Every structure is written in structure tokens, then in C-alpha cells.
Amino acid sequence: MKTIVKDLKSTADKTKATDIRAAFVKDAGRFEKFSARFDDLTMDYSKTAVNEEILALFEKLAEAGGVAKKREEMFSGVAINFTENRAVLHTALRNRSNTPVLVDGKDVMPDVNAVLAAMGKFADGIRSGALKSATGKKITDVVNIGIGGSDLGPVMATLALAPFHDGPRAHFVSNVDGAHIADTLKLLDAETTLFIVASKTFTTIETMTNAASARKFIADKLGDDAVQHHFAAVSTALEKVAAFGIDATRVFGFWDWVGGRYSIWSAIGLPLMIAIGPENFGKFLDGAHAMDNHFRTAPVRENLPMLLGLIGFYHRNVLGYPTRAILPYDQRLLRFPAYLQQLDMESNGKGVTIDGTPVEGNSGPVVWGEPGTNGQHAFYQLIHQGTSIIPAEFMIAANGFEPELRHQHDLLIANCLAQSEALMKGRTFEEAKAQLTSKGMDDKQADFIAPHRVFTGNRPSITFVHDKLTPFAFGRLVALYEHRVFVEGVLFRINSFDQWGVELGKELATGLLPVVEGKESAEGHDSSTQGLVKTLAGLKR
Ligand SMILES: O=P(O)(O)OC[C@H]1O[C@H](O)[C@H](O)[C@@H](O)[C@@H]1O
DSSP states (O other): OHHHHHHHHHHHHHTTTTOHHHHHHHOTTHHHHTEEEETTEEEEOTTSSOOHHHHHHHHHHHHHHTHHHHHHHHHTTOOOBTTTTBOOOGGGGGOTTOOOOEETTEEOHHHHHHHHHHHHHHHHHHHHTOSOOTTSOOOOEEEEEOOGGGTHHHHHHHHHTGGGOOSSEEEEEOOSSHHHHHHHHTTOOGGGEEEEEEOSSSOOHHHHHHHHHHHHHHHHHHOGGGHHHHEEEEESOHHHHHHHTOOGGGEEEOOTTSOGGGOTTTGGGHHHHHHHOHHHHHHHHHHHHHHHHHHHHSOGGGOHHHHHHHHHHIIIIISOOOEEEEEEEOGGGTTHHHHHIIIIIIHHOOSBOTTSSBOSSOOOOEEEEOOTTGGGGTTHHHHHHSSSOOOEEEEEESOOSOGGGHHHHHHHHHHHHHHHHHHHHOBOHHHHHHHHHHTTOOHHHHHHHGGGGOBOOOOOEEEEEESOOOHHHHHHHHHHHHHHHHHHHHHHTSOTTOOGGGHHHHHHHHHHHHHHTTSSOOTTSOHHHHHHHHHHHHHOO
């Protein structure tokens, strides 16, 4: 591995791989060579610092890193999340071929199918009005109460598939800040609202606190007996759900081999299913399954998640780029960057390898982004001319859902393509100066202004193009990114599936609550924390 990383460095230098602009001038067939296709999904990575030699080294890197072996282990239920002794089987949740998947010798597929069927029945009941509120009314609003993986997936996906949303209105409450639930409840009629309490562990303080507030909302308005008609739950901790008082027929389980950030395919997807219907939810699973099969079988050079992961590793650990921007040219993918932040940063933000030794080089990058074109008018300045190189990942559909607004969609496409072209090509001093003088500026003034209008170019980007953001295409896209994170994690030699880094803050918050409430002294905390507690106490009313 180490020698291949070194070879990648020296080969990138020797072949001047980062001069992407020159590579395009030299080779008119660059797009054909450095793009890959899976059905209608095209991944154009020709605007990154790759060439034939680098690709050959990518193949070696994947081999030396043991990616294929780990991939098989993941798909076949080996406990690759060894710090928690768990299998990693979100792929079983969308295993539409229904081939057996064994965990400790037991096929998990019958349970997966049973929960999916129960979700479908419940979703249909809510959508049709057969499952009524306590006062016999049809449910008009569904509120998902969850956080992290129990929120980001459903909220992101429901927005992404808005054109298919024909069920009750969907709302999402995650933050423990009372403002979140208060602002949501203000919009709702208790009589026609269903709450879904979504928590893998059913202990997460934010979710439990919001669930208690929601329960009070129903009990105050409709009485205690109404609660059972207005709540459902999703969890792996079924006994804890029972203690909360949610009727067993409205509880949908999943399993410890589903990581929170990989749980949208499980019962955590219930609010999405209620919004778009079980059939469309099935198509969403189909798309992910298609990507799973592609990832599992396609050779490295044709394998989209493999290529995406290898390029990600190359950007981070060979070229040293600290962040990457996710820039969907699709307003409905508004929350996709936030979703990928959890998927990627919670998975690969680790400092220790699987051997318990410090990671050599770097692990996962900072992931951030916003949909285009909004980002263009906010932070693209830095991506184009700032001092950090930020690899960008663009995504665009050939077709929107509003044929009458085709002209707007074409404008969206033009913007997306223009950005990646501008990043790659840039603008030289001579070009900038010529532009100015052609507009009548004198030579001296043009010399003075032109440096500010220079773009270095050679800024890497990947562009994904597909037909349309259908449930199938969307499932495929999410699974693509999951597998990319997997590939990078294997190459970083880390466990991508635990999240110990989240724990410390949680522990300290629990300890600080009585201090903030004034029941315990702040003694023993550092002077900054003590000072802040005191300042806040002074302002408290
Ligand atoms: O679903 P829950 O058990 O409530 O967990 C919600 C979230 O909690 C923590 O922050 C974990 O790090 C996340 O991975 C998880 O998604």
C-alpha cells in the first residue's frame, strides 16, 4: 500500500497529472477514456488529475488494499464492524433478489421481508385513511421525530422524491432545541397528526425529549387514550419502545447490523414510504440493489463506487486536498450534502487504523456543499480563485419533472457544465488582459486589473449525469455514495462503521445538565466551561 501511494505521488508529478487543462488540449478523447457508465448514469472523471498510469496504479491500490475481499465480507455478513462486533448489512435491506444473507448462521431475509411488508401495510393504512386518528379522522400530517441517521435519511429522501409525494404532509423534528418542535406543532392539528418516533437505540436524549413533548401535545389536546392512535415507532430496542407505551402493531424493528447512517433502507424509511407509497419505496430499494450488484461485480475501471472512492483517496492522501464539495444541480437534493456529511464524516472521520495504530497520512475529508446554482452566488468564488483546491462533485439530471419549465432546466444544465469547465480551464493572465483591452481598457490599466481576473484552472471535478431523479435513480445514487465511503474507509484502513467520536460530547452533556439547571456546582470543570455556565446563569430568566 505504502509503496503504491508513493508511486502515485511520483507518477502524478512525473506525468504532470494535475495539469488537467493541458491533458484536455493534448487528448480529444479524454472524456471517453475517463468516464464510466452504469445504465443511464454517467460518471465523468476526466476533469480530475488522472491518466492511464494513475488508473493502473488505482487498480493496484484497490488490490493491495484488499477492497474486493472486504466488500465480499460486508455483503456476506462478516462482523467487519469489529469494535462493536457487528455485521454491516444495509445491503440486505435492499436485497431484492432475496438470496439468503447469513448472520451467525441465520438468514436475515425473512425478517427483512416481514418488516417491509408490515411497513407497507401500515403506510397503506395511513395513506388510504383506513388507519384513522383517535377521533376517526384521516391523518393529514406525519411528523418524524429522530436525529442523525434517524432523521437525515428520511428528510433528505422525502425532499428528493417530492414529485412522488402523494401521501400526507411530512415534517421532521430533530433538534433538542424546543424551537424545532414548537415551530412544527404550530402548523399542526393534533386530531390529524401522526408522530413516528425513530431511534435505533431509543435512548437518544434529543429524540426522547421531543417524543415526550409530542406525546404531551396529543394528550393535552385529545386525552391520554388518544396517544396510541397518534404514535408509531421505529427502533432496534423493542422493549424500550414498549415501555414508552407505543402499541406493538405500530412498532417497526430493525437490527444492530444496520448502522444509523445506513438506515434509510430499513424501517427508518417509514416516513418516506408513507409519503411516496410502498411501490415507489420498493423502486428506491431496487435502485440501491442495482448499484450493489454493480459495485460487487464490475471491474475497477468500470465500477463507479470504486472509481469514486479511489479518486477520493487520491485527492486526500496523494494530492492533499482537505475537503470536497458536493454540488447537486437539483434543488430537491437540497439536503443531500448534509446527508453525505454524516455518511462520510461519521464513517471515515477516524484517527486510528484497524490495528489500533494512528492513521498514516489522512482519513476522510471534510464534506460540504449546497445545491447549484445557489452555491454559485455564495462560495464558488473560493472554489474558483481561493488558495485551497477543493475537488467538486457535480450532479445533474437530463430531465426535470416540469416539462413546462424545460427552459429553466436547460439553464440549470448550462450552469452546471459551465462551472466544471471554468474550474478546469481557468483563465490565464493573457486571456484576462486580452478581454479587458478588447473592451477598450488601456494597456497599463489592463496589466493592473488582469491579475484579479486570472483563474488558475486545473481545479478537479467529477460530474454525474443521469436521466431523471426517479426513486430508482435516487436509490442508486445514495448507494453509490455509501459504497464510495466504504472503499475509502478500506483504503484508509479504518473501521468505517463505528462512531465513538460522538460519545464523549454526549457523556459530558449528561454530566453538565444538572450544573446548567443549577442543581450541582460547576467545580471540577475547566475555567472556560465554569465561566460560560456562570455567564449563562447570569442571563437566565
Ligand atoms: O437512532 P438513534 O439511536 O437515536 O441515533 C441517532 C444518532 O445518534 C448518534 O449521534 C450516532 O452517532 C448516529 O449515528 C445516530 O444516527
